[in-house]
Amino acid sequence: MAAPAQERLDVVATTGMIADAAREVGGDLVEVRALMGPGVDPHAYRQTRSDIVALANADLVLWHGLYLEAQMEELLLELGESRPVVAVAEALPQNLLISHDDYEGRFDPHVWMNPNLWSRVVLEVRDAMIGIHPEAEDMFRTNAEAHLQELADLARYTADVLSTVPAEGRVLLSAHDAFNYFGTTYGFEVAGIQGISTESEAGLQRIAELVDLIVARDIRAVFVESSVSDRNIRALIEGAAARGHEVVIGGELFSDAMGEEGTYEGTYVGMIDHNATIIAAALGGEVPDRGMQGLLN
Known part of the structure; x- marks a missing residue:
């Protein structure tokens, strides 16, 4: 009606x-x-x-x-x-x-x-x-x-901004598999601790596999997500440290939810601008100050 x-x-x-x-x-x-x-x-x-x-x-x-x-x-x-x-x-x-x-x-x-x-x-x-x-x-x-x-x-x-990340650094590792379309579109290898749904469980074997990946590929930054606990990401960091490899949190990404209402990151454009800028910066790319429109917090 x-x-x-x-x-x-x-x-x-x-x-x-x-x-x-x-x-x-x-x-x-x-x-x-x-x-x-x-x-x-x-x-x-x-x-x-x-x-x-x-x-x-x-x-x-x-x-x-x-x-x-x-x-x-x-x-x-x-x-x-x-x-x-x-x-x-x-x-x-x-x-x-x-x-x-x-x-x-x-x-x-x-x-x-x-x-x-x-x-x-x-x-x-x-x-x-x-x-x-x-x-x-x-x-x-x-x-x-x-x-x-x-x-x-x-x-x-x-x-444009993601193309500045060196080819060997294009590995995006986060809490769950929310970034497969991102990886396919922009040429990044994507790995999530949990599956596509956060309802899936991350076992010790999965953590061990990703620690092996971090060390073998010399990955220096991993990412937390605003809507998923950072517990598993911190377990990865600790596992890599036990192997003598330092990896840091490259930033917090918006995966299944946007930023706070009333902020630039609380819009779809701001959400994706934030993600692309944070990822590129953390993985060795060149990014403008405060993102596409200079509006990022």
């Missing part, structure tokens, strides 16, 4: 990345709420009572899909039988997706790590909004085009 032109559409998004896209596309016509805030792990997130109320009352619900919100999937699918509920990443062509190692027939959900791929998700957000409020189609399309240009600029910056 189309909302009256004078009312703001009530949009509920599961993740901060989707909420950011909704705000960019919807502009002043939408009121957007993200269920999962900074530092929240979407793989393990379970809906609260207030979430259920918000979802049931929303004009539009936007969720990621690709098994990212594993604990909420049943609820969202059931809700979609009676209300506008759109899994915005499910429409991505399968030939652009990376197969999920842990679940047959599933795909790695972390598509936001490639800005060009995320641009396709923005188009799905746009089309979902047009579907419930066609009177504002021109505005939604105009806003989406402006945001897509921002994402194109971001993609160029990310490629």
Whole structure:
């Protein structure tokens, strides 16, 4: 049902990345709420009572899909039988997706790590909004085009800054496998202690394998994630030290959640700018002061 032109559409998004896209596309016509805030792990997130109320009352619900919100999937699918509920990443062509190692027939959900791929998700957000409020189609399309240009600029910056990392240093080791799209896009070898889902366990054998990798490849920096405990990363550092190899934390990356609301890093563009700049700097690349737009904290 189309909302009256004078009312703001009530949009509920599961993740901060989707909420950011909704705000960019919807502009002043939408009121957007993200269920999962900074530092929240979407793989393990379970809906609260207030979430259920918000979802049931929303004009539009936007969720990621690709098994990212594993604990909420049943609820969202059931809700979609009676209300506008759109899994915005499910429409991505399968030939652009990376197969999920842990679940047959599933795909790695972390598509936001490639800005060009995320641009396709923005188009799905746009089309979902047009579907419930066609009177504002021109505005939604105009806003989406402006945001897509921002994402194109971001993609160029990310490629440029990461290209300055020496070839032998292009190994990204973090808490879980959230960076496979990043690695494929920018030519980095990616290793995570846990699997694609943070629900998978990291055993002692996996830690030992990665310590061997760190020592053999002379890796000097590893990365923690804002939404995952740093316990396993510190175990890696200690394991490497026991082998006489010094490795440091190169910085904190945003993997499954953005930065604090109201900050540059609390936007999708700022999140990816932060990640690319931190990774390049820690691994021997050349980066501008405070990132692409000079806005990084």
